[in-house]
Amino acid sequence: MDPAIYNSLLSIAAAMFVISFLLTTWRIVKGPNSxxxxxxxxxxxxxxxxxxxxxxxxxxxxxxxxxMLVVALLGFISTVSVTRFRKRDN
Structure with missing residues (x-):
């Protein structure tokens, strides 16, 4: 594959990740419940x-x-543990 096309595709993916990180951060900060x-x-x-x-x-x-493997394992363990011990919001 042509390196220019490869780099442009990866930069498009990186830009989409930046936008999605911003939107997800907004959801974490502004979320109405836990x-x-x-x-x-x-x-x-x-x-x-x-x-x-x-x-x-x-x-x-x-x-x-x-x-990357450690992040995946920690993400899974933290999600399972938080959902296991989560109390209902009022």
């Missing part, structure tokens, strides 16, 4: 994993794959 905030945080973790994957594709540096 479940909305939890879904926002779960989406934030998933988008962060995808953003790290785009970084890996862009730089061809695979040293951060272990960090």
């Amino acid at each position: 479940m909305d905030r939890l879904v926002g945080m779960d989406g934030f973790v998933a988008m962060f994993q995808c953003a790290v994957a785009v970084y890996i594709c862009w730089t061809l540096d695979t040293t951060v794959t272990n960090a």
Whole structure:
């Protein structure tokens, strides 16, 4: 693949991630209840994993794959634990 096309596609993906990070951060801050905030945080973790994957594709540096795995495991464990011990909002 032509490097110019490859870089432009990855920069479009990175720009879309920036927009989605901003929207998700707004949902976390402005969420009317704790479940909305939890879904926002779960989406934030998933988008962060995808953003790290785009970084890996862009730089061809695979040293951060272990960090991506740790983020995935921590995101899963935190979501499960928060939903398990969540109290109902009034």
